[in-house]
Amino acid sequence: MKIPRISIGDKLELKKKHPCGSKIFSVMRVGSDIRIVCDGCGRDMMWEREKLEKAIKRIIPAEK
DSSP: OOOOOOOTTOEEEESSOOTTSOOEEEEEEOSSEEEEEETTTOOEEEEEHHHHHHHEEEEEOOOO
16 A cells, blocks of 8 residues: 655645535645645644545645
């Protein structure tokens, strides 16, 4: 099983839409829990790494 590399500043496209209609989230903190912010409405959420990895459709790397 491949573990995805998630870094601060990356954008995540999830499989399901947020209630506001957006599928894109920004990564704010990485650890055993990952803090993401919805790009549509600004909602701040903490997800367990294992659950979030299953919900990710694709990772858009942060521009450097």
